[in-house]
Amino acid sequence: MRQKNPWDTDLEDAPRSDIPATGKVAARAKRTRRYVTFATISLPVLLFVFIMILGSLLLGSGSTSETDSSELSATEQAGRALAIQTVQSWLDSDPAPLPSGELVTWDAVESIPSVSATADSSMSASTADTDSSGWPVDVHTLTVVATSTGQMFHTQVALTNTSADPVVSSTPSLIPYTPVSETNANSWADPIVPVGLDDEALSTSVQTWAEAYFSGDASKLRQAVGDTDTNHTYIPMPAASVDVTILATSALEELEDSSQSPDTIIANVAVAAIWPSTDESGESTTPTPISFDVLIIDANTASPRVVTWGGSGTGPTLEAYGNALSGVSVDSPAQDLTQSASPTSEATS
Numbered sequence: 001m002r003q004k005n006p007w008d009t010d011l012e013d014a015p016r017s018d019i020p021a022t023g024k025v026a027a028r029a030k031r032t033r034r035y036v037t038f039a040t041i042s043l044p045v046l047l048f049v050f051i052m053i054l055g056s057l058l059l060g061s062g063s064t065s066e067t068d069s070s071e072l073s074a075t076e077q078a079g080r081a082l083a084i085q086t087v088q089s090w091l092d093s094d095p096a097p098l099p100s101g102e103l104v105t106w107d108a109v110e111s112i113p114s115v116s117a118t119a120d121s122s123m124s125a126s127t128a129d130t131d132s133s134g135w136p137v138d139v140h141t142l143t144v145v146a147t148s149t150g151q152m153f154h155t156q157v158a159l160t161n162t163s164a165d166p167v168v169s170s171t172p173s174l175i176p177y178t179p180v181s182e183t184n185a186n187s188w189a190d191p192i193v194p195v196g197l198d199d200e201a202l203s204t205s206v207q208t209w210a211e212a213y214f215s216g217d218a219s220k221l222r223q224a225v226g227d228t229d230t231n232h233t234y235i236p237m238p239a240a241s242v243d244v245t246i247l248a249t250s251a252l253e254e255l256e257d258s259s260q261s262p263d264t265i266i267a268n269v270a271v272a273a274i275w276p277s278t279d280e281s282g283e284s285t286t287p288t289p290i291s292f293d294v295l296i297i298d299a300n301t302a303s304p305r306v307v308t309w310g311g312s313g314t315g316p317t318l319e320a321y322g323n324a325l326s327g328v329s330v331d332s333p334a335q336d337l338t339q340s341a342s343p344t345s346e347a348t349s
Helices: 024-061 074-091 115-119 125-129 199-213 216-223 276-283
Strands: 101-112 138-144 152-160 167-169 243-249 264-274 291-295 303-310
Touching: 074 101, 074 138, 074 152, 074 167, 074 199, 101 152, 199 243, 199 264, 199 291, 199 303, 216 303
Parallel strands: none
Antiparallel strands: 101 138, 138 152, 152 167, 243 264, 264 291, 291 303
């Protein structure tokens, strides 16, 4: 026999909306609604704060170095200041230990074990640093330069860390940087020497780019680059006469056939810029070169073209038309660097 469903009968009594709900069930439902409202509002905020904290921690961990002064102990920081002052006073001595010597930077500090610790390898590092025969010693390394020749030197200062403060153990030393001929120094690691290219055509393309870049004319520079996108703008340098020398070239990848010529290469170039005031003075001075890496397309044709440029060493990362700016309007030539700024009519009125 089918059991009667109590919901089939007419509802005689029902909760009234004008009577407040009471009891444990009503209180629990109220707390639940409050929690849901709080979670809906607070969780996005907490998530945003967590992401910001995590990002700052990751950024901080990637920007520190072993010789960062913030990582030095109090004794090492005091020694760093003393080492800098000692080297500066030493360079200022008369007669100078290094003619035209100037302090460039403090580099690092190294704790030196005692001689007995070095002889007895079984001695612990902590025992070596606090040997009863004397105070521990730190050696600070700094860089100095002879400005007359540009030669760089390491200088090291030994400091004894007494129970009070570090004291200087000896006068600084001088160790020259390892000399490297500029002809042996590469702008890029493992360059791939291109073959079968027309050196004259490459030189012409680089000269054309440099003249447009140092023209002060944005339209001329875009034409030289050959960018067909009308929304792209290129920012030129102020006008100057230029002469360009190609210092090195490299293909961007190995070709299966080593006898083939690459269609895209990078080049390290030196631009000698002669500014108008220098040109008009009549003085025969040699301009200081400005270095660039440039990306050249159609390198294996009769009309190579520079399409991107950057600082020396950036060649492997350059991408075609990477200097283009979108949504930027350049209406007037770049400012002449040789002209002094003059007040505007608004400022003088």
